[in-house]
Structure formats: structure tokens, C-alpha cells
Amino acid sequence: MRATARVLVYSDDAGTREQVRLAAGRRPAADLPPVEFLECATLPAVLKELDAGGIDACVLDGEAVPAGGMGVCRQIKDEIFRCPPVLLLMGRPQDAWLATWSRADAAVTLPVDPVEFPEALARVLRARLSSSAA
Numbered sequence: 001m002r003a004t005a006r007v008l009v010y011s012d013d014a015g016t017r018e019q020v021r022l023a024a025g026r027r028p029a030a031d032l033p034p035v036e037f038l039e040c041a042t043l044p045a046v047l048k049e050l051d052a053g054g055i056d057a058c059v060l061d062g063e064a065v066p067a068g069g070m071g072v073c074r075q076i077k078d079e080i081f082r083c084p085p086v087l088l089l090m091g092r093p094q095d096a097w098l099a100t101w102s103r104a105d106a107a108v109t110l111p112v113d114p115v116e117f118p119e120a121l122a123r124v125l126r127a128r129l130s131s132s133a134a
Contacts, residue, residue, distance in 0.1 A: 038055070
């Protein structure tokens with residue numbers, strides 16, 4: 001098992017980034033390594049970190065401005081080779097079709113739920129870590 005899993009968290013709202021960190025805790029599931037969070041508040045910062053590599057999953061805020069997480073997700077799925085899986089934070093459950101359009105691997109609604117969020121994060125991390133181990 002790897003020493004840590006690196007998770008990029010994109011939101012222009014520091015409170016949302018904090019909700020993500022607190023809900024996931026040090027480790028979203030017992031079978032996963034501890035999580036190291038990399039916080040980004042702007043699209044250029046997201047692209048820079050993804051270009052550098054080493055990201056195991058992305059959590060993108062669909063309500064971020066000016067670049068919303070849904071558009072960012074679609075962009076990185078097109079532009080980043082072997083793009084990490086994306087967990088999208090949506091403002092409303094009715095936006096699930098937009099999450100599909102954006103090609104997100106999973107989606108949960110805001111505010112961040114302390115039970116639903118770590119389960120979704122664990123699913124996308126398992127998929128990434130098992131595919132990179134193969």
C-alpha cells in the first residue's frame with residue numbers, strides 16, 4: 001500500500017475546502033492510505049498541479065467561481081493524460097445530469113456530508129489506486 005494518497009481540492013471558498021478536509025479525515029476508509037490534501041482556489045493552480053503529476057483524485061466544487069468545477073472537470077478530462085478520477089461537489093441533486101456531462105467519476109451534494117463524502121472519495125481513490133498498482 002502506498003504511503004499517502006494525494007487529493008487535489010478545488011474551490012474558491014476556503015470553507016468548502018475545509019469541509020472536504022474535515023469530512024474525509026486523515027483516511028476516508030480503513031483500507032486506504034492516509035490522505036494528503038492539496039488545496040487550489042483557482043483554475044491555473046489546478047492545471048499546474050495536475051501537470052506536475054502525482055494526484056490520485058480531484059474534488060472539484062461545482063459552485064466555484066469564476067471557473068465552476070463542472071467545466072473544470074470536463075476540461076481536465078479532455079486535457080490531462082490519465083486524468084485522476086474526479087469527485088464533484090454539486091449545489092443541488094437536480095444537477096446530476098451536469099455531473100454526467102462533465103464526465104465526473106462521482107458526485108455528491110453540498111454541504112459536504114460527513115458520511116456520504118468519505119464513502120464517495122474512498123470509491124474514487126480505490127479505483128485509481130488499484131489501477132495504478134496493476
